[in-house]
Amino acid sequence: MAKVQSSHEMNLPSKPLAVPQNKDLDLVALTMAALRLVNPWTAAAAEPSAWPSRPEPEEPQPRDRVITLAEVSQHDTPRDCWVVIYDRVYDISTFLDEHPGGGDIMLEYAGQDASTAFRSSGHSRMAAKALDRFLVGELPMNERMYRRPGGIRLSDIPE
Numbered sequence: 741m742a743k744v745q746s747s748h749e750m751n752l753p754s755k756p757l758a759v760p761q762n763k764d765l766d767l768v769a770l771t772m773a774a775l776r777l778v779n780p781w782t783a784a785a786a787e788p789s790a791w792p793s794r795p796e797p798e799e800p801q802p803r804d805r806v807i808t809l810a811e812v813s814q815h816d817t818p819r820d821c822w823v824v825i826y827d828r829v830y831d832i833s834t835f836l837d838e839h840p841g842g843g844d845i846m847l848e849y850a851g852q853d854a855s856t857a858f859r860s861s862g863h864s865r866m867a868a869k870a871l872d873r874f875l876v877g878e879l880p881m882n883e884r885m886y887r888r889p890g891g892i893r894l895s896d897i898p899e
């Protein structure tokens with residue numbers, strides 16, 4: 741019968757090699773770190789160009805410009821014609837010749853408020869949208885009639 745050799749006779753350590761738990765964790769951490777180094781996605785994210793950039797300050801919009809009724813009244817000629825519609829100021833000098841309702845009718849309101857005239861002429865939504873092209877500013881809050889808290893509410897004032 742074969743003789744069973746003891747661990748001592750086989751020159752083996754009597755206790756199994758005990759790998760400490762934290763060593764295991766180190767191996768996992770090392771593997772993860774190595775993967776992060778070669779992973780193109782995380783590598784790209786580490787590139788400064790991939791970092792979210794600070795948003796550029798926005799360009800001032802025409803409606804950020806505050807224009808008083810007194811200033812509007814200075815623009816009352818066919819070559820320099822401003823009108824106010826729903827508290828916004830429009831330079832319609834280039835539109836007089838194109839206006840389907842004619843230039844003269846608009847010239848009557850040059851340098852003045854044309855909100856009621858504009859509304860009562862039964863303009864379409866397209867006409868209200870067309871206003872945007874000519875926007876140069878907005879009245880100060882104390883001169884507004886529509887776009888202010890407690891102002892006149894109408895269902896069809898453009899945004």
Ligand code: HEM
Pocket residue numbers: 823830832839840841842845846849854857858861862863864865866867868870871
């Ligand atoms: C300044 C901004 C104005 C814009 C962008 C504008 C735009 C237009 C447009 C696009 C039309 C064609 C029909 C439609 O889509 O409604 C129109 C027609 C007309 N507009 Fe204006 N309009 C303006 C101001 C005025 C004003 C101040 C009056 C003054 C009363 C006026 C009187 C008329 C009339 C009477 C028509 C009808 C023409 C016709 O059907 O024969 N509009 N407008």
